[in-house]
Amino acid sequence: MTAFDLHVVFDCADPDRLARFWMAALGGYDFPVGVPDGFASWEEWADANSIPEEDRNSGRTLVDRERSRPDIFFLRVPEAKAGKNRVHLDLKVAPGLDGADRRERIEAESARLVELGASVAQRFAEEDGFHLIMRDPEGNEFCLA
Structure with a gap:
């Protein structure tokens, strides 16, 4: 192939x-x-x-x-973004970390990205780990994990 x-x-x-x-x-x-x-x-x-x-x-x-x-x-493009992205990027900012260390690393990166123009859409604290859904300056969703 x-x-x-x-x-x-x-x-x-x-x-x-x-x-x-x-x-x-x-x-x-x-x-x-x-x-x-x-x-x-x-x-x-x-x-x-x-x-x-x-x-x-x-x-x-x-x-x-x-x-x-x-x-x-x-x-x-002339049209604005409408609706949820069908495909998004996952930024792996805390590989190998878990628990409080993972959350701290993700939150720190989130703060840096917010300063650049991103926004936090949702926070998830699940059994398999903490992660965030964020939006870039034009509203495109991406995850921090």
Whole structure:
């Protein structure tokens, strides 16, 4: 059987903002291409090349520095998110921990992500372990476990 590369794609209203959130949330990701020589920013480049405002920030890409995780794409779409995600990301922030240590690690990471623009949707303290359902700045659900 053929193996395929996997890319994760987010439809969103603000690709740059969401890409920067996930870059900070996940760590180890960067934008794949630097600003062209002679320009201080992509905005400066877009101005110099007469790129209309409505065509800017239509998409962003993140690549893992180690190339061990999938690329993540953020594509601007006109419609807002509606309903619960059918697929979501689970961030394993407390591997090998249990009990109070697990909860403390998850809560600490949750606080960091809230500072970046996420929100806590639900807390679960179940027999198999504590975990959180969170939302990124555009409302996409993800779990901290």
